[in-house]
Amino acid sequence: MNVFLRYAVPVALGIAVLALWEFLVRHFDVPVFVLPAPSAIWTALVENFGSLMTSLWTTLSVTIEAFVLAVLGGLALAILFSQSRAVENALYPYAVILQVTPVVAIAPLILIWVGYDRIDLVLVIVAFIVAFFPILSNTTLGLKSADHNLVDLFRLYGASRWQILWKLQLPTAQPHLLGAMKISGGLALIGAVVAEFVAGSGAATGLAWRIVEAGHNLEIAKMFAALALLAGLGIAIFSALSVLEWALLHHWHESAVRKTT
Amino acid sequence: MTSFLSLTGIAKTFDTGVKALGPVDLNVQSHEFLSLVGPSGCGKSTALRVIAGLLEPTEGTVSFASGKPETAFVFQEATMMPWANALDNARLPLDLKGLARGEANARAGRALERVGLGGFEKSFPRELSGGMKMRVSIARAIAAEPKLLLMDEPFAALDELTRQSLNDDLLKLWREDKLTVIFVTHSVYESTYLSSRVVVMTPRPGCIAADIALTAPENRDAHYRLSAEFTAQAAKVSAALRDAMQAAT
Numbered sequence: 001m002n003v004f005l006r007y008a009v010p011v012a013l014g015i016a017v018l019a020l021w022e023f024l025v026r027h028f029d030v031p032v033f034v035l036p037a038p039s040a041i042w043t044a045l046v047e048n049f050g051s052l053m054t055s056l057w058t059t060l061s062v063t064i065e066a067f068v069l070a071v072l073g074g075l076a077l078a079i080l081f082s083q084s085r086a087v088e089n090a091l092y093p094y095a096v097i098l099q100v101t102p103v104v105a106i107a108p109l110i111l112i113w114v115g116y117d118r119i120d121l122v123l124v125i126v127a128f129i130v131a132f133f134p135i136l137s138n139t140t141l142g143l144k145s146a147d148h149n150l151v152d153l154f155r156l157y158g159a160s161r162w163q164i165l166w167k168l169q170l171p172t173a174q175p176h177l178l179g180a181m182k183i184s185g186g187l188a189l190i191g192a193v194v195a196e197f198v199a200g201s202g203a204a205t206g207l208a209w210r211i212v213e214a215g216h217n218l219e220i221a222k223m224f225a226a227l228a229l230l231a232g233l234g235i236a237i238f239s240a241l242s243v244l245e246w247a248l249l250h251h252w253h254e255s256a257v258r259k260t261t
Numbered sequence: 262m263t264s265f266l267s268l269t270g271i272a273k274t275f276d277t278g279v280k281a282l283g284p285v286d287l288n289v290q291s292h293e294f295l296s297l298v299g300p301s302g303c304g305k306s307t308a309l310r311v312i313a314g315l316l317e318p319t320e321g322t323v324s325f326a327s328g329k330p331e332t333a334f335v336f337q338e339a340t341m342m343p344w345a346n347a348l349d350n351a352r353l354p355l356d357l358k359g360l361a362r363g364e365a366n367a368r369a370g371r372a373l374e375r376v377g378l379g380g381f382e383k384s385f386p387r388e389l390s391g392g393m394k395m396r397v398s399i400a401r402a403i404a405a406e407p408k409l410l411l412m413d414e415p416f417a418a419l420d421e422l423t424r425q426s427l428n429d430d431l432l433k434l435w436r437e438d439k440l441t442v443i444f445v446t447h448s449v450y451e452s453t454y455l456s457s458r459v460v461v462m463t464p465r466p467g468c469i470a471a472d473i474a475l476t477a478p479e480n481r482d483a484h485y486r487l488s489a490e491f492t493a494q495a496a497k498v499s500a501a502l503r504d505a506m507q508a509a510t
Contacts, residue, residue: 149340152315156334157357157405167356171344252344252385 036221041228044221052210056229059192059206062120063237066127067188071181073128074135081136082143082169083161099133103191107198119199123206126198127191131184138180142173175253178245185237193230207233263326264288265441266312266409270321272466273307280466281307284321287460287469289443291326294435296444296452296459298502304467305445309334309411312443330441333402335412339394341386347373347397348382354405372400376430392423399427403434410435410442416451425486428454432481449502453495454481461501463508470505473498 018038024030025037032040045052077095081088107126114122146168154164196208207226214222249255272283282304289295297305310316312323313334333354341350352369360368373382376396386394395415402410416424432455435442446452452459453475461471475494478485485491 147340149336149338150342152310152313153334153336153340153353154357155315156313156332157354159357163357167353168342171342174344252387254387 033218033220036224040221041224044219045225045228048222048225052207052226052229055205055207055210055226056233059189059196059208059230060233062123062127062192062195062206063185063188063233066124066191067131067181067185067237069124069128070131070135070184070188071177074132074180074184075139075177077136078139078143078173079165081140082165088140095133095136098129103130104194104198107195111199116199122199123192123195126195127188130191130194131188134180134183134187135177138176139173142176143169145176146172175249175255178241178248182238182241182245185241186234189230189234189237265291265293265326265330267324268308268312268321269324271308271311271318271323272320273304273311273316274319282311282467283318285467285469289441291441292439294432294442294444294455294457296446296456297462298446298449298452298459298498299462299467299470300464300506301447303462303464305462306413308467309413309443309445312409313411330408331405332409332411333405333407335395335398335402335410335415337414337417339386339391339398341394341397343386346383346385347378347389347400350386350397351400351404353401358405369400369404372404373397375403375434376400392419392427395419395427396430399431399434403438406438408441410440412442412444414445414447417446417448424451425483429482431455436479449495449499450486453477453491453498454486459498459501461498461505463505470508471501473501 022037022039025035030037036044077091081092103126106129107122110125111119111122114125143165146164150168151164154168159167192206193208196206197212199209200212207230210226211223211230214220214226266287266289268285268287270284270286272280272285274280285308297308299305307316311318313332314323314329315334342353345353348366348369351372352365355365355368370379370382373379373396376399378393378396378400381389381393384393386397389397398415416427419427428451431442434440442455444452444455454477456475457477459471459473459475460469461473462468463470477491477494
């Protein structure tokens, strides 16, 4: 019953809101270029299904590439930080600067340096910059959070640095890393979309460009359709990473323990 | 006769300037069960860490009769890896030493059985009670077949019944494996029950205030806890501890 309610209530609420939206648009005769009805958005989605799916795939592949690079890069740098305080002190401030500088402001520079002819690379780089920092920051914290008594125990048994990293620090950092991945997955998508807006020409053909294009042509229903797909993509990424987190943590970590009461 | 373990003029001052320990001279014989008793913050744990080699003493030397023996350490908290089950936790020292997985599993499994946890190999720490976690911690300690077992208030957080049953199990392991045990506690009764010798320490910086040899029977049980002999020895330890505290103030 509880499980049923958990899914039934939000779904029912969503349907009710859509129905109200449809009703209000029809009742007050709202022009389609101001606010299209859900039915009109659906029609736009079906009519432009081919081009929207191609764009979805473009945005998705940019997001995934950037995300994978962010996870690998963030993890590698965090491991380096955990092994050498000097490297951490030297590089961490620059990672912070990269993080706090608004990506919209950096994107045009990257576009100029990398060039319009390699627009996909520009998108991946911008999305990477946005997604990278949470991985680095959280994993660094996680690697340092190993139980001090366990570290002593490892040392007592003559463990090498590598063994401490592999058998103690990385497992300790696993929940931190997985939590950061849930944030970075969404950020990678945002980064990809921002980069497409900045690129702002037909060279980029992802969902964000479809939105810009539809806006120029006053095809508001198509804008909403692309927007809905973007939101769906974000939800799908978050869900996939939540499932991954559960799969890796549920048998031991407090966060994933089902309350029995 | 050379001692199994000798501390000579051991002192430890931390970087913060806190003088925690010493100077301490102490000889420990093979197969002794020695308790270090003293008030909180008297440097008992520091002494234990120095003996384990986890902490460099500021002064003095630690020497062993025949090279550094296989040493195990049990902390006040069970200190388990939460992502690993009981067997994997008990196997840790063997893994770190690079033992083949099959052999290591067999030895860790045997260690768990010896502490009464046969059948709990696949249980994760969060599924075990405090007492059971401490048993895994002891299984991990004996899995590597140590000669020297260092214990830092291991049963302080447990309820009285669990503590007494772990006391008896520990004595059994001590006898069977011919272990040398150095046991830190602030409980007079626990130290009296377990030890063949009790060393009483002063408040910070911890120095040895009294060194009391006990005459306990080899086989101790619930009756011994209530005997006049036990009470008399506990009174002796208790008096020494009181003297040490008063001398400091």
